[in-house]
Amino acid sequence: MVRLFCFIKFVYFTAMPFIRLTKIERKRFLVLITCILLAIAGWLFLALNNKYVYTAKTVLVYKNFPQKKAFHPLQSDTVDLLVEGTGWQLLFARLRVSPPSINISLDKLNNRNYILFSEQLYSVNNQLETSQKIISVRPDTLYFDFSKRTVKRVPVRLVSNLTFAKQYGVSDDIEFSPDYVTVSGPQEELEKIREWKTDTLKMRDIQGPSVSRIAMRPNLQKNVNIFPSTIEVKLPVDEFTEKTLEVPLKILNNGEYYNVKLYPKKVKITFMVALSSYQQVNEDFIEAAVDLNEWKLQKHDQLSIKLTRFPDYCKKVKLVPEKVDFIIEKQ
Numbered sequence: 001m002v003r004l005f006c007f008i009k010f011v012y013f014t015a016m017p018f019i020r021l022t023k024i025e026r027k028r029f030l031v032l033i034t035c036i037l038l039a040i041a042g043w044l045f046l047a048l049n050n051k052y053v054y055t056a057k058t059v060l061v062y063k064n065f066p067q068k069k070a071f072h073p074l075q076s077d078t079v080d081l082l083v084e085g086t087g088w089q090l091l092f093a094r095l096r097v098s099p100p101s102i103n104i105s106l107d108k109l110n111n112r113n114y115i116l117f118s119e120q121l122y123s124v125n126n127q128l129e130t131s132q133k134i135i136s137v138r139p140d141t142l143y144f145d146f147s148k149r150t151v152k153r154v155p156v157r158l159v160s161n162l163t164f165a166k167q168y169g170v171s172d173d174i175e176f177s178p179d180y181v182t183v184s185g186p187q188e189e190l191e192k193i194r195e196w197k198t199d200t201l202k203m204r205d206i207q208g209p210s211v212s213r214i215a216m217r218p219n220l221q222k223n224v225n226i227f228p229s230t231i232e233v234k235l236p237v238d239e240f241t242e243k244t245l246e247v248p249l250k251i252l253n254n255g256e257y258y259n260v261k262l263y264p265k266k267v268k269i270t271f272m273v274a275l276s277s278y279q280q281v282n283e284d285f286i287e288a289a290v291d292l293n294e295w296k297l298q299k300h301d302q303l304s305i306k307l308t309r310f311p312d313y314c315k316k317v318k319l320v321p322e323k324v325d326f327i328i329e330k331q
Contacts, residue, residue: 053135056081059101060142065225066109072145072186072223079117080138102127104142115142145223150187153180156216156231157195164237165207171238171274172313176231181216185224196226201233210235238274242317245269245282249305249324250289253296259329262290264321267305272315285311290324302326 060077102124108115117124117137125134156176181196199215212233219226246266254260267288273281287310290303302323310316 053082053084056083061101061103062106063103064105064107066106067149072221074143074145075139082135082138084133084135109144109146113144113146115144116140117142149184150190151182151184152190152193153182154193155180155195157197158201158214158233159197159199159217160201160203162201162206162235163204165205167240168207168237169240169272169274169315170236170313171240171276172236174236175234177234178228178231181231182227183224184227185221189221189224193224198231198233203235206235206237207239209237236313238276240272240274240315241278243271243273243278243281245271245286247283247286247288250287250308252289252291252308253293258292260292261327261329262303263325263327267324268320269307270317270320271310272317273311274313277311277313281311281314285309288319290326295326295328 057078058081060079104115104117105120105123106115108119117140121134121136124137128134156179158174158176183190183193183196197217199217201212201214203210203212212235213230214233215230216226216228246268248266249262251260251262269286269288287308288305289308290305292303294300294303303326304323305319305321307316307319
């Protein structure tokens, strides 16, 4: 009301220099303008208090999933709501409802393949935080495609982006709790799933063990569910130092039982190992071999050394030598 009178004064003092009126005429003009503005304000107030029907978009959030069926919605998860509200709500809400999403129960899918909004209007209206009232929803019927639900356990795969302080690194197998997730959905979809990735674990300048809780990657298929949605990751981290071992060489693919003499018979392996594992990592943890097929099939005059067993938590630095000479005595 204060703003209204300020506006009247503004109109009065702006127009008066251009219109020559007597004192009585000026009073009458001011009264006339005031009455007109009050009438407009009264009309707006009454109009905005009236009920109107308008359309607002909202997102569906499904709950009460059927236990023995896998489903796939055949329409978008965004619907149009026909909302009844006052003109004030229409003016200030800007065609939005609060909250911006509504929960829809899917318990009826245990007996049929569609959901009727008209059956859930009461519960939907109870979710609104204002006096807005939903009259109907377009479309009123949601259809779903069904297939038999199966359950499968798949291993967790960590996706990480880690950097370590100088001479630090992962010193043992990374542990997950749990180390698998349970997925449920149509059998043809589950056959494509071999593992389930986590969100990216990002850590910088690591120099000690850590325990983190990380979310699994969100499911892109609405008819496949995953449990649990988060896992615990234990990251063993230790300082590394260099160690050298001599390992005897084994011979692969000697089906003919040739008498093979290698020069040298052992290889020196230099690698980085965690300080906590320095003493326990010995020759028994590492296997090195040469493949005789390099001579039989590829006619090489030297055989390359391959590590057939090597601890994941160690980091190879070098092999000396990388190739060996050999003599074959045929029997």
